Amino acid sequence: MSKILEIKHAGFSYNQKEDIFNDVNLSLESGDVLCILGPNGTGKSTLIKCMNGLLKLNSGNILINNQNIHSLNKNDLAKIIGYIPQSHNSTFAFSVFDVVLMGRAPHLSLTSVPGDKDYKIAEEALKSLGISHLTDKTYTEISGGERQMVLIARVLAQQPQILLLDEPTSHLDFGNQIRTLDVINKLAENGLSVIMTSHFPDHAFLSSNKVAIMNGGTIMEIGTPESVITEENMRRAYNIDVKIMEVDEHRKACIPMPIK
């Protein structure tokens, strides 16, 4: 299968002195869900920002559909890549529906306005996440978790080929975390490629076919969830003991053990 995204020997530094990461290599095919785990401050969000073209690598390349990311203009990139940052504040009192409808912007020309098709796509995005009841609410007056769901709806309305999600479940209640992972799984079944960062190895077991652990300035391990989320790798990455348990024949769970 052809690679939709490829990162080759990527290195990045904010100040040209200390590298945040070096020699990062990974690739994504249509329908892949890659979960990036790793301790705080190891560069997961920075790498996601490089994949979105917001930051420029110091070394190496990022290819989107075999084209260098920096050869694509902003609008073309927005048609291919949807991105939800770790935190997002809006000071404008848009309605939830308008926020979701804004996801259609890359598909409209400078002079056109959203049409019936765009309205329908925005409605469907809200419905697929079970949040149609928020449609007429004011975005600045809903909870942090509700806002996170609305941003996911907006990025779904954008209909990208690649979805970059920086800790997509961080503000969500237990049920909405699992429902969001389920939506991600369904989108991937339809060919969307997803890269998400997470602090929950179990979320990778639930929704990913690839896992990478960022640690010590590079990708420490990459592969299937079963091969990467091991007791030894979790100890190396997080310096804690975990037990990997079989929930059933298709599912494992990562249980943290008390610190002795």
Ligand SMILES: Nc1ncnc2c1ncn2[C@@H]1O[C@H](COP(=O)(O)OP(=O)(O)OP(=O)(O)O)[C@@H](O)[C@H]1O
């Ligand atoms: N704008 C910036 N300027 C300078 N340094 C930064 C900037 N943003 C992040 N850093 C530094 O880069 C390193 C990696 O940060 P990053 O946010 O990518 O880590 P992370 O793995 O996503 O962390 P977390 O799991 O805590 O969200 C950290 O040491 C951080 O302090």
